[in-house]
Amino acid sequence: MDDELERIWNSSRQKQLVSYHEPALFNELDSKLNEFEMVIKKRDRREITTASIFIPICSIAAFFTTGLTQIGLILACFSCILIIYMLIRGRRHRVENYAVPVETYLIQHKQYLIKQRALLNNVLYWYILPIAISCVLFMVGLNPEKGLKIPLVIVIPINILVYYLNKMAVKKVFDPLIEKISSAINSLNNPNL
Amino acid sequence: MENDHKELFLKILELNKERLFRICRSYSTDSDEAKDLFQEILLNIWKSLPGFKNQADINTWVYRIALNICLRAREFTEKKEKHFIKLEGIHFENIEEPVSESKDRELQFISLFACIQKLPEDEKSLVLLYLEELPYKEISKIFGITENHVSVKIKRIKTKLLTLLNSNNNG
Numbered sequence: 331m332d333d334e335l336e337r338i339w340n341s342s343r344q345k346q347l348v349s350y351h352e353p354a355l356f357n358e359l360d361s362k363l364n365e366f367e368m369v370i371k372k373r374d375r376r377e378i379t380t381a382s383i384f385i386p387i388c389s390i391a392a393f394f395t396t397g398l399t400q401i402g403l404i405l406a407c408f409s410c411i412l413i414i415y416m417l418i419r420g421r422r423h424r425v426e427n428y429a430v431p432v433e434t435y436l437i438q439h440k441q442y443l444i445k446q447r448a449l450l451n452n453v454l455y456w457y458i459l460p461i462a463i464s465c466v467l468f469m470v471g472l473n474p475e476k477g478l479k480i481p482l483v484i485v486i487p488i489n490i491l492v493y494y495l496n497k498m499a500v501k502k503v504f505d506p507l508i509e510k511i512s513s514a515i516n517s518l519n520n521p522n523l
Numbered sequence: 524m525e526n527d528h529k530e531l532f533l534k535i536l537e538l539n540k541e542r543l544f545r546i547c548r549s550y551s552t553d554s555d556e557a558k559d560l561f562q563e564i565l566l567n568i569w570k571s572l573p574g575f576k577n578q579a580d581i582n583t584w585v586y587r588i589a590l591n592i593c594l595r596a597r598e599f600t601e602k603k604e605k606h607f608i609k610l611e612g613i614h615f616e617n618i619e620e621p622v623s624e625s626k627d628r629e630l631q632f633i634s635l636f637a638c639i640q641k642l643p644e645d646e647k648s649l650v651l652l653y654l655e656e657l658p659y660k661e662i663s664k665i666f667g668i669t670e671n672h673v674s675v676k677i678k679r680i681k682t683k684l685l686t687l688l689n690s691n692n693n694g
Binding site for chain 1: 529532533536540541544545561565566567569570571574575584587588590591592594595598610611612613614615616628629631632635643644645646648650654656664665666667668671672675676679681684685688
């Protein structure tokens with residue numbers, strides 16, 4: 331009975347399932363690896379590229395404006411820098427080395443997910459508020475007669491949606507994943523589980 | 524140096540391809556996903572090869588990468604994100620149907636396979652390595668837990684699997 335599982339499992343081992351063409355494989359591995367690294371680099375540079383376009387435009391615009399519009403634009407530049415900093419800092423903990431023991435990988439990956447979750451939970455402070463305040467100041471500055479009414483009508487619903495989407499991601503993706511990884515770590519550490 | 528890496532990679536592939544593929548299959552919902560996962564593992568082994576130090580056992584190193592990639596891939600599946608890379612130099616035989624000597628054996632295999640897929644991720648990984656006949660010592664190094672711990676866990680998982688199998692067969 332003790333060997334039953336092994337016997338059943340071994341019954342699937344008769345046929346060769348995988349074959350390869352050696353020269354083609356190495357060429358492909360090298361090219362796919364380059365492609366893969368380019369995708370990662372591109373993704374990591376995405377925010378910096380966006381910022382390198384957005385910040386000069388806002389700075390130049392701020393130079394030619396005055397009052398609330400100017401303050402809004404300057405604040406937008408700082409908000410942009412803050413957002414990039416937060417995103418890059420969050421990525422720093424991503425696990426890239428897969429050759430570590432499974433338990434170590436799970437612990438490192440859990441730490442990364444906890445940091446990502448914290449980032450989403452605090453989205454109000456590093457993303458929504460700075461951008462929302464910049465937008466409101468910019469819009470009020472452009473059209474001071476209409477006051478806060480129109481800017482708030484535009485900015486508030488968009489930011490509520492952004493906040494809600496982030497909270498949903500925490501609840502639906504990050505919380506269950508972190509819980510699952512925690513229970514896997516506990517189970518590995520405790521033979522009685 | 525690159526030739527050494529190529530040689531080592533081919534050795535790894537030749538010795539472990541079937542085992543690795545069966546592990547991928549157990550972590551996938553269908554054979555296409557298993558093929559993608561297998562190729563992802565190969566790419567990561569190739570990528571990590573320059574960092575491989577000879578003091579570690581090559582099999583331990585390979586299975587660490589394989590399991591960690593499988594665990595990460597499960598997460599992407601749950602997030603419904605696909606991010607795999609296709610390698611045309613790898614060919615797969617007809618893998619839709621499990622191969623076995625008799626119809627009865629085949630049904631037993633399908634049933635065992637289904638039961639393994641129901642296990643939590645850590646238990647699944649442990650029992651897969653056990654079924655692939657990796658020694659406890661090696662499994663303990665792959666997971667970073669003690670050998671004794673591995674043996675206790677595997678004993679429990681086997682009992683659990685046998686109960687599941689029997690209830691499936693009776694049901």
